[in-house]
Amino acid sequence: MGNKTERYSRQKEEIYRILRNTNTHPVAEWIHKQAKRKISRLSLGTVYRNLNHLCQKGEIKKFTFGTQLEHYEGNIKPHQHFVCKRCGRIFDFFLDVNEEILAKTKKLRKFRVEEVEVEFRGTCFDCRMTSK
Amino acid sequence: MGNKTERYSRQKEEIYRILRNTNTHPVAEWIHKQAKRKISRLSLGTVYRNLNHLCQKGEIKKFTFGTQLEHYEGNIKPHQHFVCKRCGRIFDFFLDVNEEILAKTKKLRKFRVEEVEVEFRGTCFDCRMTSK
DNA sequence: ATAGGTGCAAATGTTTTGCTGTCAA
DNA sequence: TTGACAGCAAAACATTTGCACCTAT
Numbered sequence: 078m079g080n081k082t083e084r085y086s087r088q089k090e091e092i093y094r095i096l097r098n099t100n101t102h103p104v105a106e107w108i109h110k111q112a113k114r115k116i117s118r119l120s121l122g123t124v125y126r127n128l129n130h131l132c133q134k135g136e137i138k139k140f141t142f143g144t145q146l147e148h149y150e151g152n153i154k155p156h157q158h159f160v161c162k163r164c165g166r167i168f169d170f171f172l173d174v175n176e177e178i179l180a181k182t183k184k185l186r187k188f189r190v191e192e193v194e195v196e197f198r199g200t201c202f203d204c205r206m207t208s209k
Numbered sequence: 210m211g212n213k214t215e216r217y218s219r220q221k222e223e224i225y226r227i228l229r230n231t232n233t234h235p236v237a238e239w240i241h242k243q244a245k246r247k248i249s250r251l252s253l254g255t256v257y258r259n260l261n262h263l264c265q266k267g268e269i270k271k272f273t274f275g276t277q278l279e280h281y282e283g284n285i286k287p288h289q290h291f292v293c294k295r296c297g298r299i300f301d302f303f304l305d306v307n308e309e310i311l312a313k314t315k316k317l318r319k320f321r322v323e324e325v326e327v328e329f330r331g332t333c334f335d336c337r338m339t340s341k
Numbered sequence: 342a343t344a345g346g347t348g349c350a351a352a353t354g355t356t357t358t359g360c361t362g363t364c365a366a
Numbered sequence: 367t368t369g370a371c372a373g374c375a376a377a378a379c380a381t382t383t384g385c386a387c388c389t390a391t
Binding site for chain 2 (some may be wrong): 122139143159162164168170172173177181182185188189190191193194196197198199200206
């Protein structure tokens, strides 16, 4: 009880579709711009509201990546992020480490650890070439 | 060249001292309040400026922890963070995993991985007791 | 004497929210 | 019919910045 009955809307559908179809980690503004190509009157407030709904339902995820802005991601399969310290670009890594790390928390009786996020920082290929 | 000569200031000293002497992960506002007990005219802008300087020098670290605010930490020894999904409190973990994870990135020739951050989410002891 | 730091207040920029109208169920 | 959702604009809020003054070096 207390939970609202969720209702369909073109806006939410489109926002979710855009997020599922990119492997980037866009901010609200970018999603807004993309979605307006189909729904020209779409407001930024609606984008934020839907992004928050989708986060709460666990259908998308939200990250800061050391910037001041929230970045959103439609791929919720476990993976890691790499942030280039020079160009700021974000890359997905798919290393087989999350389960191992979680296993190490099993002995911590005081905490029920449910999720783990791993974020790497360093220099990407392009930036290494540019000023070795 | 291009680098400014850093200069001593009571304000920076006090901010850094406060951060070294807590094992919490405070926000700028809290640090400001603490520091004003010694430097009553200290402004919030100065707190932010010094926190940013200290971050750039690598003497402190900055995290978002899924909130809208920046949290600062004076302990830069490698460790992990646990965020309770119910009460939002942040705990330090000292598991021996960072090096292992970094080792797994050595095969990635395209990226020079320099740092790793591990963040856990789940339920803390108190919250588990409160509403099992 | 010079330039880095401070305090103050205004500006910036992202995200949230109140309100009114619309539309899915 | 009704209440969840949209659009719009204003508000909220954390953080940054411009400026005049202060102070470490």
